[in-house]
Amino acid sequence: MSVVKEFREFAVKGNVVDLAVGVIIGAAFGKIVSSMVGDVVMPLVGLLVGGIDFSGLAVKVGSATLHYGKFIQACLDFLIVAWAIFVAVKIINRLKREEAAAPVPAAPPPPPRQEVLLEEIRDLLAKR
Numbered sequence: 001m002s003v004v005k006e007f008r009e010f011a012v013k014g015n016v017v018d019l020a021v022g023v024i025i026g027a028a029f030g031k032i033v034s035s036m037v038g039d040v041v042m043p044l045v046g047l048l049v050g051g052i053d054f055s056g057l058a059v060k061v062g063s064a065t066l067h068y069g070k071f072i073q074a075c076l077d078f079l080i081v082a083w084a085i086f087v088a089v090k091i092i093n094r095l096k097r098e099e100a101a102a103p104v105p106a107a108p109p110p111p112p113r114q115e116v117l118l119e120e121i122r123d124l125l126a127k128r
Helices: 002-011 014-048 068-101 113-127
Strands: 059-061 064-066
16 A cells, blocks of 8 residues: 555655646647748748758658658757757746845844843743
8 A cells, every 4th residue: 555655645746747747848849849840940941942842852762762851850840949948948047046146134133132131030030
């Protein structure tokens, strides 16, 4: 029974849930970037370099076909995702630095010795 309890504690920890949410959002973001590169960026790049359709670029080697146009698209996908993650991490790190640099309110100074002594005398008199 303890293994089930340990697994439940592990599965509902904040870090595991955060990681799962990050993976799901990352997958969705990857699809968006793939669509942007394949449907928007690559046609424009192809237009700029003379009307080449990158998705159709391939070389036949024997009976195998190497689709290097798809590879170029995958590389652009990676670069865009990596850049977006870099920018996000940079912003998060800057926010953390600003948070750490925020002034911490100082603790109030200790009361003067005379006050402490008077409070002790008051407490002793109250006990009588």
